[in-house]
Amino acid sequence: MKTVHRELGLTDAEFDQIVARLGREPSYTELAMFSVMWSEHCSYKSSRNHLKNLPTEGDRILVGPGEGAGIIEVAPGLAVAWKIESHNHPSFVEPFNGAATGIGGIVRDILSMGARPIALLDSLRFGPPDDPRTRFLIDGVVHGISSYGNSIGVPTVGGEMVFEDCYAENPLVNVACLGVIEHRLMHGRGEGQGNAAILFGSSTGRDGIGGASVLASAEFDDGSLDKRPSVQVGDPFTEKLLIEASLELIRKDLVVGFQDLGAGGISCPTCEMTSKAGTGIELELGSVHLREPDMEPFEVMISESQERMLAVVEQERVDEVVAVCSKWGLEARVIGRITDTGKVQVRSGGEMIVDVSADALAEEGPVYDRPYERPRWIDELQGSDPGAAPPADLKEAFLSVLSSPRVASKRWVWSQYDHMIFLGTIEGPGSDAAVIRLPDRKEAVAITTDGNGRYCYLDPYEGARLSVAEAARNVACTGARPAAVTNCLNFGNPEKPGVMWQFAEAVRGIGAACAALGTPVTGGNVSFYNETNGRAIYPTPVIGTLGILEDASAAVPMCWAEPGHDVVLLGTTSPGDLGGSEYAKVINGTVGGLPPELDIEAERMLIETLVEVAPLVSSAHDPADGGLAISLAESAIAGGIGVRVDDLGRDDLHLMLFSETPSRAVVTCPPGLLKAVLAVARMHGTPARRIGETGGDDIVLGTLSVALQEARGRHDDGLTKHLSATLV
Amino acid sequence: MKPRVGVVQFPGSNCEQDCVRAFRSLGAEVEMIWHAEEHLPEVDLVVLPGGFAHGDYLRTGALARFSPIMAAVEAHAAAGGLLLGICNGFQILCEAGLLPGALRKNAGLKFICAWTELRVDNVDTPYTGRATPGQVLKIPINHFEGNWYADDATKDRMVANGQIVLRYVDNPNGSLVDAAGISNGSGNVLGLMPHPERACEALLGSEDGKVILGSVLDLIGRSPRRPASELKAVSGLESAT
Numbered sequence: 021m022k023t024v025h026r027e028l029g030l031t032d033a034e035f036d037q038i039v040a041r042l043g044r045e046p047s048y049t050e051l052a053m054f055s056v057m058w059s060e061h062c063s064y065k066s067s068r069n070h071l072k073n074l075p076t077e078g079d080r081i082l083v084g085p086g087e088g089a090g091i092i093e094v095a096p097g098l099a100v101a102w103k104i105e106s107h108n109h110p111s112f113v114e115p116f117n118g119a120a121t122g123i124g125g126i127v128r129d130i131l132s133m134g135a136r137p138i139a140l141l142d143s144l145r146f147g148p149p150d151d152p153r154t155r156f157l158i159d160g161v162v163h164g165i166s167s168y169g170n171s172i173g174v175p176t177v178g179g180e181m182v183f184e185d186c187y188a189e190n191p192l193v194n195v196a197c198l199g200v201i202e203h204r205l206m207h208g209r210g211e212g213q214g215n216a217a218i219l220f221g222s223s224t225g226r227d228g229i230g231g232a233s234v235l236a237s238a239e240f241d242d243g244s245l246d247k248r249p250s251v252q253v254g255d256p257f258t259e260k261l262l263i264e265a266s267l268e269l270i271r272k273d274l275v276v277g278f279q280d281l282g283a284g285g286i287s288c289p290t291c292e293m294t295s296k297a298g299t300g301i302e303l304e305l306g307s308v309h310l311r312e313p314d315m316e317p318f319e320v321m322i323s324e325s326q327e328r329m330l331a332v333v334e335q336e337r338v339d340e341v342v343a344v345c346s347k348w349g350l351e352a353r354v355i356g357r358i359t360d361t362g363k364v365q366v367r368s369g370g371e372m373i374v375d376v377s378a379d380a381l382a383e384e385g386p387v388y389d390r391p392y393e394r395p396r397w398i399d400e401l402q403g404s405d406p407g408a409a410p411p412a413d414l415k416e417a418f419l420s421v422l423s424s425p426r427v428a429s430k431r432w433v434w435s436q437y438d439h440m441i442f443l444g445t446i447e448g449p450g451s452d453a454a455v456i457r458l459p460d461r462k463e464a465v466a467i468t469t470d471g472n473g474r475y476c477y478l479d480p481y482e483g484a485r486l487s488v489a490e491a492a493r494n495v496a497c498t499g500a501r502p503a504a505v506t507n508c509l510n511f512g513n514p515e516k517p518g519v520m521w522q523f524a525e526a527v528r529g530i531g532a533a534c535a536a537l538g539t540p541v542t543g544g545n546v547s548f549y550n551e552t553n554g555r556a557i558y559p560t561p562v563i564g565t566l567g568i569l570e571d572a573s574a575a576v577p578m579c580w581a582e583p584g585h586d587v588v589l590l591g592t593t594s595p596g597d598l599g600g601s602e603y604a605k606v607i608n609g610t611v612g613g614l615p616p617e618l619d620i621e622a623e624r625m626l627i628e629t630l631v632e633v634a635p636l637v638s639s640a641h642d643p644a645d646g647g648l649a650i651s652l653a654e655s656a657i658a659g660g661i662g663v664r665v666d667d668l669g670r671d672d673l674h675l676m677l678f679s680e681t682p683s684r685a686v687v688t689c690p691p692g693l694l695k696a697v698l699a700v701a702r703m704h705g706t707p708a709r710r711i712g713e714t715g716g717d718d719i720v721l722g723t724l725s726v727a728l729q730e731a732r733g734r735h736d737d738g739l740t741k742h743l744s745a746t747l748v
Numbered sequence: 749m750k751p752r753v754g755v756v757q758f759p760g761s762n763c764e765q766d767c768v769r770a771f772r773s774l775g776a777e778v779e780m781i782w783h784a785e786e787h788l789p790e791v792d793l794v795v796l797p798g799g800f801a802h803g804d805y806l807r808t809g810a811l812a813r814f815s816p817i818m819a820a821v822e823a824h825a826a827a828g829g830l831l832l833g834i835c836n837g838f839q840i841l842c843e844a845g846l847l848p849g850a851l852r853k854n855a856g857l858k859f860i861c862a863w864t865e866l867r868v869d870n871v872d873t874p875y876t877g878r879a880t881p882g883q884v885l886k887i888p889i890n891h892f893e894g895n896w897y898a899d900d901a902t903k904d905r906m907v908a909n910g911q912i913v914l915r916y917v918d919n920p921n922g923s924l925v926d927a928a929g930i931s932n933g934s935g936n937v938l939g940l941m942p943h944p945e946r947a948c949e950a951l952l953g954s955e956d957g958k959v960i961l962g963s964v965l966d967l968i969g970r971s972p973r974r975p976a977s978e979l980k981a982v983s984g985l986e987s988a989t
Contacts, residue, residue, distance in 0.1 A: 166859050170890075171800045173762025257760050257803025347784075349759055436859045438890050440946050443766050457951075460769070573951055 024048070028055035034386055041380050049366065049373050052318035053381060056284040057291060060548050063385035066514040067546040070527040078540040080503050080568075088132035088208060088280065089199070090542020092504045094463050094568055101135035101199035104143075104469065104508040104564045106547035110251045111193040115160025119193050120168035120254040121228075124326050126197040127174060128280030131263055132329070134206035134270050135199030138442050139456045140169055142179035142195055143469040143508070143562045147188025149425045149742035154183075157191050158743065164254075165195075166436040171256035172263065176437035177445055177454035179469055180562075181739075183425045186473070189552035194508040194545075196469050196564040200458050203271045208279035210293035210301060210332045213360045215276055217301060218338065219286070220345045220352035221262045221328040225311030228252035228285070228324025239513055239551040258327040258350070265348040266329060274341050278331040285323045287381070289330040290356070291364050295382035300361035305368040307355040317368045332358060392520035402478060406613025407604025408596065410674050414724050417607050419734045421646045421678065422653055424606045428738025446575045450658065452494040452641060453565075457572035464572035466500035468565055471510075473558030474600040475615035480522040480559050482615050483600075484529030489623045489682050491565035492537050493642045496627040497685060499576045499634030500567030505534050507544035507563055512556025514548045522559035523548075530561060536620040537627065539565060574634060580659030581638035583715030586694045587663060591626055591684030592707045593648060595675035602646045603678035622683045622706070629706040630685055636697050637687040649677035649721055651686055656719050657732045664720040665712030673722050688714055750777040751968035754791035756821065756837075758783040758812050763798035763834065763945065770945035771795075774962055783815040792968040793830040794821055796837025798890070798943060808851065808893045809839035818844060830874055830964060831937045835891055838929075838939030847932055847939045848906065849898030855922025859892040863953065864942060865917040866928050870910040873935045877963040884917060885956035887942040889928075894941040896923040896930065909933060914940055 025035040028051060038046055038054050046054065056062060064071065076084040082099055083091035089103035107122025119142075127137045142165055147154040169176045174197070210217070228251065269275050277297075279289035286308070294301045308320055315323075333341050338354060345352035359365070364381065366374035377384075411417030421427060434449035446464060447455035453468035470491040476483030492502040507530060512519040534541055544564075550557045569575060598604050599613030630640060639659070643651035648668075656663045668676045689697050694710060701708035719726045753776045757764045764780060771778045779789060783801075788794065801812035812818070818840075825831045825846055833841040841847040854860055865886055868879040879885070898906070903924055906912055914929030921941075929940030944957030 170859060170861075171760075171762075171803070173799060255803075257800065257805065260760055260762065260800070435862050438859075438861050440861065440888055440890065440943075440952075441762060441766065443769060443946060443949070443952060446951060459765075 049318040053287040057381040058385040074541040075535045085543040088129040104196040114251040116164040119161040119164030121252045130199035132280045139198040140176045145187040145192035168256045170438040172260045209277040209297040215358040216354045217356040223311040261348040276332045281328040291378040291381035295378040300359040300363045303356035393517040395518035404612035406599035407608035407610030408598040423734040423738030452497040455575040464569040466495045466498040466567040468494040471562035473560035477558040480525035481529040484526040485533040488533035491563040495567035496630040497640040500569040502567045510560040578641040580661040585688040587712040595671040597679040597681040625704040642685045647678040662716035752791045758801035761799035796833040798835030809843035812840045813844040833939040841939045852895040861890045866914045886954040887947045
């Protein structure tokens with residue numbers, strides 16, 4: 021027994037803790053259940069101590085962390101669910117199914133709250149796009165998202181696609197989902213002694229055995245591709261049926277509570293639902309419908325076969341539940357009963373093979389206060405050249421940044437995703453934030469995901485704050501008021517003090533920025549062990565911010581609307597903000613120095629300004645990757661209208677154009693409204709000045725002049741030129 | 749009396765709610781029809797919506813044509829009843845033999861979700877009465893298998909008959925003769941890959957979908973109501989398909 025637990029990913033100390041808790045050695049099936057429930061992925065054992073310091077409460081927050089998804093009140097009687105998850109490791113091992121089941125998992129999280137999933141965002145990070153293996157990964161991930169998301173009929177309305185060397189052998193696939201509560205909010209609680217536990221959806225097979233423990237909670241090495249059997253295989257058709265059947269069950273008030281099956285398989289909802297409710301559960305393993313015969317009991321208990329839900333149902337409603345599932349072509353079987361024992365008890369062939377406390381599995385896992393220490397290399401890195409040297413040719417530098425894979429148009433990606441279904445996509449892919457009108461309502465929410473691994477590499481605290489600020493600003497650009505945050509924290513091996521320091525600093529930064537901006541964290545996901553052969557990714561917290569817009573028709577687009585509009589810069593450019601910038605990387609090949617410094621109070625006032633100025637402006641867009649020059653070019657290209665900007669200040673032009681100073685936004689307005697726009701900014705103490713005018717067929721920034729058509733051409737094919745002919 | 753529209757819901761359909769919303773916004777009375785039903789309710793127009801009916805397993809539309817409701821849908825069409833297939837609905841109509849030809853994978857071998865421009869090449873159909881000849885409509889597509897194909901004889905006959913009702917201005921998927929929407933010989937059945945229900949509101953980017961959906965509602969409004977069972981089969985229907 022002494023070595024088996026190690027193969028399952030448990031340490032010797034953890035094994036001893038299990039033996040002490042049970043007062044005996046665990047059965048193999050019990051051990052398998054502990055291994056998934058106590059895995060980093062399921063138990064948050066390394067992150068818990070830090071995450072507890074995040075702000076999680078607010079007037080609009082109906083449900084915070086700890087449930088399937090956060091729930092945010094949009095208007096009286098109208099609430100949405102919002103959550104992000106990672107599927108990094110599976111997507112590296114098997115990109116198509118890894119990404120597809122990443123979608124499936126987050127969609128079921130949203131569904132488990134009683135919400136209809138209505139929008140997806142994908143935050144993707146890869147190695148350099150001309151690397152053959154990266155191209156294979158990009159193609160597989162994009163195809164997986166397209167195939168699964170389109171088929172289940174949930175629009176993919178935005179996201180990110182970032183390229184850095186550090187993600188070459190550890191890509192990041194983070195997926196956020198928005199849902200709207202249709203009938204009533206559900207809780208994953210297994211209440212009511214004697215109630216039936218019904219497993220419905222797909223059959224249980226051998227796919228995804230140990231996905232949470234073996235895959236998601238360990239580093240990778242060269243042999244990791246052999247872990248392919250641990251990746252689940254998705255069936256979007258069944259997921260679609262599962263969505264409709266689950267919503268019909270809720271609409272008809274047939275279930276007491278339910279929870280999806282994801283990481284940990286049947287083990288997870290059975291112990292979590294009963295632990296929350298203070299009840300227990302008795303399962304008969306022979307009742308689980310299997311995909312193949314002769315599965316071992318432990319396989320049945322931890323299989324991560326997709327598209328399954330567990331419902332707790334009053335006995336007299338069982339037939340109706342089965343009837344609804346059967347209408348949708350889904351198998352539904354009673355596999356157990358709620359008890360009052362506080363235990364998860366599993367019988368197989370008349371024998372009791374599992375008899376453990378639900379709390380022990382769900383709540384009493386180890387919590388580690390992992391040692392952390394600021395790595396020494398960080399001083400050298402921060403002291404290194406930020407890469408602000410002037411370019412040989414300003415115009416070519418501008419076009420190079422505009423066409424870098426990170427900045428270039430992602431149309432090749434999002435045109436493969438249905439981004440319009442549900443008739444709610446007011447602003448879609450390519451916008452600062454997607455604006456989604458809620459079904460049959462006038463209210464909308466603006467949603468975005470943003471992360472900047474480069475900034476976090478240079479300074480995890482500052483980088484995390486900057487990511488929170490950018491996500492909030494992106495939402496505010498549409499006129500929506502930021503209301504809540506979900507986060508996906510992608511880091512290396514937490515057992516290394518340097519990585520743990522990055523994590524601690526990033527979480528501290530997120531907490532500070534979210535508190536200052538009034539956007540509580542409603543949940544999220546931690547993904548550790550993003551390392552291959554000992555090389556960790558940049559620390560990459562991805563922030564998903566949701567904002568509220570009372571009237572969808574008032575959403576502000578990012579593209580120029582008309583020629584002759586005044587261009588106004590809100591905020592001030594600090595010409596030295598080039599550390600970690602796209603300019604420094606693309607033009608000078610450098611990632612060094614310090615990231616821009618964030619004045620969170622200035623950011624807060626800018627957000628207030630953007631929200632209030634929305635009815636007056638014809639467009640709004642923030643300078644982010646690539647700075648002011650790229651922001652202006654993007655709005656010009658999207659609107660098909662040129663721009664002339666004369667007032668760029670007295671510093672070197674390339675510094676003014678490419679500095680990535682936060683807390684800035686560019687808005688346009690008809691000339692008659694300029695005074696009103698400036699007055700709103702002044703009222704909030706946000707610096708604002710007219711810097712130019714829209715119009716013409718060129719992008720003219722001081723002495724730099726580029727034909728709009730040329731800029732558009734480079735922006736359009738900046739990504740696709742790196743991908744092979746067969747992909748384009 | 750309001751026009752009555754029935755939208756068939758197959759397992760795996762996903763545009764059915766959007767169709768219901770769009771037709772309601774145009775003043776129709778809309779009900780959903782579950783695929784396992786064997787009879788159609790009294791409706792003036794049957795819509796097969798977009799999505800992935802039965803998961804599109806085997807081939808797009810190949811399983812859906814065997815859903816129990818399809819016998820009644822075929823009888824409705826044979827009796828001259830109005831039948832509109834959008835995207836996956838169009839694919840089902842081809843599989844069911846209610847429209848000629850087949851829909852292959854897009855020429856670029858990619859799923860495409862994008863706005864397209866369509867030229868109305870025949871205004872004398874139940875679905876294009878509101879259009880002017882040659883009018884260009886902005887309506888989005890959203891499919892992997894929208895590359896329409898038919899043999900030369902069929903294609904030539906359809907072109908001559910005006911059955912290529914809608915054509916792409918800039919062909920996105922390799923479709924033969926740029927076909928975006930085609931009708932049967934008598935014109936009561938229309939299949940199109942673009943989604944008019946997604947283009948019925950300026951806020952979403954276009955209202956041109958109303959030209960198609962509104963035309964057929966206009967026609968229903970003008971004609972005295974007859975139960976579907978009384979509609980006479982239109983001559984030429986068999987030879988045209």
